[in-house]
Amino acid sequence: MKFIYTIITSIALLLASTFFFPSEGYAANGDVYQVGGMVLNVRSDASTEAPVVGKLQAGDQVVEFQEKYGWIQTYYDGKEAWVAKHHLRKIGQMKRVQANEENVTVKANSTNIRSGPGTSYPAIGSSSSGDTYRLQKTEGDWHQIVLANGEYGWVASWLTDTKGEPIPASNESAATVQAPEQQASSTSSDLTSLDGYNIMLDPGHGGRDSGAVGINGVQEKMVTLATAHEVAEHIRDAGANVIMTRTNDNYISLEERVEMSDDYFTHAFVSIHYNAFPDPSANGMNTFYYSQTTDQQLAENVHGSLASKVDLQDRGILREGFRVIRTNNAPSILLELGFITNANDLAIIQTDTFKQQVGEAITTGLQNYFQAK
Template sequence: MKKMRYGMIVFWTLLLSFMFIPSVEADSGQLYEVGADAVNVRIAPNHNAEIIGQIGSGDQLVVFQEQYGWVQTYYDGEKAWVASQFLLDHKEKSAAKDTSYSTVTITANNVRLRNGPGTDNDIIGHTFEGNTYEVIETAGRWHKLLLDNGSAAWVASWLTDHPQQQQSSSGEETSGTTVVPLDGYNIVLDPGHGGRDPGASGISHEQEKNFTLTVAKVVAQKLRNAGATVILTRSDDTYVSLEERVNISQAYRTDAFISLHYNAFPITTINGTSAHYYQMGKEYKLAQNIQSALDKHTELNSRGVKQDAYHVLRENEDVSVLVELGYITSPYDLPVIQTENHQSNVADAIVEGVQNYFHN
């Protein structure tokens, strides 16, 4: 009996001491993987709380509860908290790594087909968004496709629904648009509102918070396809204060903070998109590049670039912009905003705007 009691004490001591280690699962919690470097572990769910350690990309931890954008785990046997925007669900992460696919679908328009895996190879044709092909071979960041006429051609994998991990430093081109890699850049996407804050109300009482989260996920994926590291200030219908959104940006080495919103106005004829900045210089340049790309990729009216003192811009030390992606009170804008095609076009525009900002 004493031996059994001693064994149980040892068991629970080890469990508490190593609740946070790579590749540990627990029946009472959910396993997550860290998706960023140097993530702080704190004693309380607040960016001002004491830091008790750090975890890095690829580390795994067991989560026992979530609270206002934070998750509770254990670190060195003590209860600890980590900001949830730095974490990936382990099951989703594992699924994302599965490359046992036989076909790919093109995710951009006018994608160049080449006779070899690389931008130094000759262009032999073009393909378009939505087209699906059998994959014959994959080399680095390139897929060799079996075309409808029986011939074969190579396409950049980051322009398909199965991008490979390492992108060519020279980038790949679509007709009229250069796809510039964003490897090494950290982008914080801020879906406006959430939880008890619904934001603006649309014609039929649609809630802005739902639109911003939906489009943010599309934008995030396309930025990641371009090589960027992307952090969301919220990934579900959770309330996050304005102060916390700024804290999230400043807690990380953020190269650009982009807050996504939809507008509203009592006069229903008012419509269109706009990009907002607080300071001249880098923020103005980023807003200008994003708005120019929105004008190019979307069919909504352009309301231009505006200087404003929104909290997430005024109080943020990082380069930051706020983008209004249309009016949900407009009978013209709303049906367009709700389409998947428009959301994809918005994502293309933001990616292009960010690329132009960093590389021009």
């Protein structure tokens, strides 16, 4: 948001930082290898002539599911892939243990299943409301669950119900491979209506102020506007009165945006932005707040919901003095929903699925916020 850069690029390398798991049908007790001190090509077949589908960095780990001609087959970006074994060091083996009779049922749609017990671990899949899994163990606020293919994943306990009865095999659901839950939410049916609340959405920039300029000339002002329109529909569906600081490509000063918030007796102000940086590897989303008294709880609720639903790197919640939130009398937050100068972020941002997930997440975050007040 703070920098204007036009970066022309066409390829983003997807770098894996943890285990690569199959989505179904493979043995669970594969050997675990670590990449040595070099960048290692990941290929579509067990041959140096096969196309490169990605790269691994020193310290990345892979699980072997079969070996052929000195190559091991693993999974990369959810697909079968091959790496040369002589560049790898064996460090252990995946283990299975018997699951207990408790099970957990997911309460929220698009809930991330992670490789470890925390939001810093990458998502290895996602689950929908009503999906049920056997509970392996609990660490803090996270449940380790047994997936339908026998592998393990972790899900935030606040997104689940835990019960003691066994689950029918037909209810087990395999995770689908796809990639921060700080605090999340129940399904909207469990939450309060937003009826009677005035929610102001602020699509950043507009008119002569293009905001950041990203890959292929994408302008932040147009992406924020498209996202805000989608978010508005979701919030209206939950009963709120939605006001937008702009509904088309026109210029609105920062002072005018804050004045509008005051004029409409806004109950929550959400400013939508996208980030940019000279280094195209910078990626992920942030939520910013200013007042620890009026803004911080709103930031935590909305960001937690976004982190549980949106497949972007979680850069966390930060305190900053952006004018539209610093001088605003309403509880206010500013969202940076990914980098338009990062090829992977931009590819996600431009999908209808992303805008829908953001709309659902912000709505649920608002419901959680007002329910707790």
